[in-house]
Amino acid sequence: MIQKFSEIKIDTEGQRLINISKKIDDFVEKSKINYGILNLSILHTSASLIIQENASKDVLIDLENFFNKLVPMNDSLYLHTLEGKDDMPAHIKTSLTNTNLSLSIIKNILKLGTWQGIYLFEHRIEKHLRSIFCHIIGEK
Amino acid sequence: MIQKFSEIKIDTEGQRLINISKKIDDFVEKSKINYGILNLSILHTSASLIIQENASKDVLIDLENFFNKLVPMNDSLYLHTLEGKDDMPAHIKTSLTNTNLSLSIIKNILKLGTWQGIYLFEHRIEKHLRSIFCHIIGEK
Amino acid sequence: MIQKFSEIKIDTEGQRLINISKKIDDFVEKSKINYGILNLSILHTSASLIIQENASKDVLIDLENFFNKLVPMNDSLYLHTLEGKDDMPAHIKTSLTNTNLSLSIIKNILKLGTWQGIYLFEHRIEKHLRSIFCHIIGEK
Numbered sequence: 001m002i003q004k005f006s007e008i009k010i011d012t013e014g015q016r017l018i019n020i021s022k023k024i025d026d027f028v029e030k031s032k033i034n035y036g037i038l039n040l041s042i043l044h045t046s047a048s049l050i051i052q053e054n055a056s057k058d059v060l061i062d063l064e065n066f067f068n069k070l071v072p073m074n075d076s077l078y079l080h081t082l083e084g085k086d087d088m089p090a091h092i093k094t095s096l097t098n099t100n101l102s103l104s105i106i107k108n109i110l111k112l113g114t115w116q117g118i119y120l121f122e123h124r125i126e127k128h129l130r131s132i133f134c135h136i137i138g139e140k
Numbered sequence: 141m142i143q144k145f146s147e148i149k150i151d152t153e154g155q156r157l158i159n160i161s162k163k164i165d166d167f168v169e170k171s172k173i174n175y176g177i178l179n180l181s182i183l184h185t186s187a188s189l190i191i192q193e194n195a196s197k198d199v200l201i202d203l204e205n206f207f208n209k210l211v212p213m214n215d216s217l218y219l220h221t222l223e224g225k226d227d228m229p230a231h232i233k234t235s236l237t238n239t240n241l242s243l244s245i246i247k248n249i250l251k252l253g254t255w256q257g258i259y260l261f262e263h264r265i266e267k268h269l270r271s272i273f274c275h276i277i278g279e280k
Numbered sequence: 281m282i283q284k285f286s287e288i289k290i291d292t293e294g295q296r297l298i299n300i301s302k303k304i305d306d307f308v309e310k311s312k313i314n315y316g317i318l319n320l321s322i323l324h325t326s327a328s329l330i331i332q333e334n335a336s337k338d339v340l341i342d343l344e345n346f347f348n349k350l351v352p353m354n355d356s357l358y359l360h361t362l363e364g365k366d367d368m369p370a371h372i373k374t375s376l377t378n379t380n381l382s383l384s385i386i387k388n389i390l391k392l393g394t395w396q397g398i399y400l401f402e403h404r405i406e407k408h409l410r411s412i413f414c415h416i417i418g419e420k
Contacts, residue, residue, distance in 0.1 A: 113183030253323030
């Protein structure tokens with residue numbers, strides 16, 4: 001059994017889906033693990049992780065709009081308003097998506113579908129530095 | 141450490157929750173791994189995976205109806221309309237459910253609750269061939 | 281490779297987010313596994329698991345309220361009403377959150393963010409006894 005782990009840092013600039021596939025691919029390649037399972041944990045509760053289409057930018061905009069409509073920034077809806085009008089909606093959006101993802105590694109390559117990309121989904125409107133913990137268990 | 145993996149193919153015929161527990165159980169049994177963790181990855185962004193009740197068919201219909209109401213097929217709501225009125229809603233429903241599931245294997249049997257079944261949730265209205273990658277890490 | 285597993289039982293008393301981090305931490309500590317991946321499976325389809333903020337109690341109330349508003353207890357909306365007005369909404373809320381979570385263990389400590397806690401999200405209004413299966417794969 002080999003284990004490799006690393007914390008990846010991502011600068012975000014407001015609500016957006018950020019494709020992090022390349023950074024994760026680099027970590028997998030560097031690990032030299034051929035067969036294993038990768039676990040990703042975002043270490044926050046106001047940004048999340050999803051696997052989504054990697055081709056159309058409109059899909060990303062539509063996702064962002066859908067979630068903003070579903071979880072409005074309206075202080076009258078929430079008790080927790082101290083940290084800004086976008087904070088409680090960010091927590092809710094995180095709970096509707098994922099904080100953790102597990103993926104297969106086969107022949108040192110992430111097993112994703114042709115159209116799948118890994119995204120950090122930033123839900124806050126200000127700049128943030130986000131940490132994603134990457135951990136592989138596997139063998140050569 | 142033993143690793144076993146396999147890609148399971150499922151034919152879908154429109155929006156529906158399809159119980160795939162039997163296929164996953166078969167893979168687990170064949171693997172002969174007694175103790176381990178199974179990771180499931182659906183290799184698409186318009187169909188997803190969930191664990192839900194395996195008894196009442198009404199639960200499945202209610203789930204399908206809820207998601208259709210929450211994420212309407214209405215072109216005026218989305219930029220991404222090129223691939224059909226059901227495509228962008230399918231991406232959104234996928235992001236609200238799961239592309240990946242991790243489950244325990246104990247004594248060569250999946251650790252599920254009595255009422256739990258594993259479902260492929262097809263969100264598109266046309267027929268599709270879906271791939272689910274199954275990967276176990278464990279030992280005898 | 282070392283594997284450790286245990287079933288944790290939690291008494292719930294109506295709809296609520298219950299912080300179970302301490303119980304999970306205890307299991308990790310007792311396992312003596314230094315590096316590994318922990319998989320959590322809730323063995324039900326009407327209660328779920330999420331990682332959320334561990335500081336503000338208002339966040340928990342807002343989450344509960346949001347999900348109750350999004351998925352109303354209104355029999356006219358559902359076919360599956362036999363098990364009570366809160367049962368079908370509970371299944372839907374489970375499908376919108378998680379039945380499984382995977383987390384990293386580093387130096388015998390769960391890799392969570394400073395503000396992250398692990399919660400059981402009870403969606404039923406009556407008392408229930410809930411089971412969460414905890415399974416670590418790793419090494420010393």
